[in-house]
Amino acid sequence: MTSGQRAGLARAITLVESARAEHRAKASALVQELMPRTGGAIRIGITGVPGVGKSTLIDALGMMLIEAGHRVAVLAIDPSSTRTGGAILGDKTRMARLANSPDAFIRPSPSAGSLGGVTARTREALLLVEAAGYSVVIVETVGVGQSEVAVAEMVDTFVALMLPGAGDELQGIKKGLIERADIIAVNKADGSARDAARQAAAELLSAVKILASDPPPEVLTMSAATGDGLDLLWRTIDTHRNGLEASGALAARRRAQGVIWMRDMVADGLRHYLAQHAGDAVKAMEAAVADGTLAPSAAAASILETLP
Numbered sequence: 001m002t003s004g005q006r007a008g009l010a011r012a013i014t015l016v017e018s019a020r021a022e023h024r025a026k027a028s029a030l031v032q033e034l035m036p037r038t039g040g041a042i043r044i045g046i047t048g049v050p051g052v053g054k055s056t057l058i059d060a061l062g063m064m065l066i067e068a069g070h071r072v073a074v075l076a077i078d079p080s081s082t083r084t085g086g087a088i089l090g091d092k093t094r095m096a097r098l099a100n101s102p103d104a105f106i107r108p109s110p111s112a113g114s115l116g117g118v119t120a121r122t123r124e125a126l127l128l129v130e131a132a133g134y135s136v137v138i139v140e141t142v143g144v145g146q147s148e149v150a151v152a153e154m155v156d157t158f159v160a161l162m163l164p165g166a167g168d169e170l171q172g173i174k175k176g177l178i179e180r181a182d183i184i185a186v187n188k189a190d191g192s193a194r195d196a197a198r199q200a201a202a203e204l205l206s207a208v209k210i211l212a213s214d215p216p217p218e219v220l221t222m223s224a225a226t227g228d229g230l231d232l233l234w235r236t237i238d239t240h241r242n243g244l245e246a247s248g249a250l251a252a253r254r255r256a257q258g259v260i261w262m263r264d265m266v267a268d269g270l271r272h273y274l275a276q277h278a279g280d281a282v283k284a285m286e287a288a289v290a291d292g293t294l295a296p297s298a299a300a301a302s303i304l305e306t307l308p
């Protein structure tokens, strides 16, 4: 892809990220028009706590895939960016090799609006990069409950990165991550941490057998830094997705995701409408509920009555 085409793609994503009404209308029309050219990419989600090695992995995996002939786009959903306006994820300096590759496109998390808004923008960006011909899309997020659900709901294969030791295995169980993850990869299985990583993987494996969704996630160890196990991770992603495709589950999963997307957008649109047209009434009801003078159900009914 030429730098001009990449700049065009970046502008299109800026359009879908805009909250202005006239931009929203144009963005929806653009996404609708491009729909027939979307859906062709392998959509991968990657989550994990800060420091687990997400950007190191995405840099290494991305370069491996580019060498195999893929074009790779990286998008990020950063729940903290809605508060700080900063972009911790999808940071180009943390993916140095990919950032310099003409076959990669990296987009940091949109920073405006609620998590729901950020999620909606990222879903549209995902379709735009697919229409632009990227064959692999990686959506990155930090290990925080809601953003993980959001990413799991827009990808084909969801990978949870874990640290060896540090009680991380148990954290994963608590968060219900095991039920959502398709693959659990214990990273930093190198040097003196190799045994701890194997141990963590063994514990996770027995945990997934007990808690298992059906089918349970694959568990493996790897090192994003040395590249050990990267190949196995890719084969596991590929096998998972091929399995979904062969059984028809991929199409079903994507259709269900489309419906979830639509519902999220309706809820988001309603919130937006109410903020614009009934902002004072909403604030008054919130105050009444907060000081206990009005039941939440009555307050909600009264807000809904303001809808045309």
Ligand code: GDP
Pocket: 048, 049, 050, 051, 052, 053, 054, 055, 056, 057, 094, 187, 188, 189, 190, 222, 223, 224, 225, 226
């Ligand atoms: P992120 O916050 O999840 O994106 O984590 P980073 O990719 O920025 O990695 C955090 C730190 O861990 C960096 O200093 C990396 O060099 C280091 N790191 C990442 N992957 C590995 C690995 O596989 N082995 C080791 N030993 N260090 C790693």
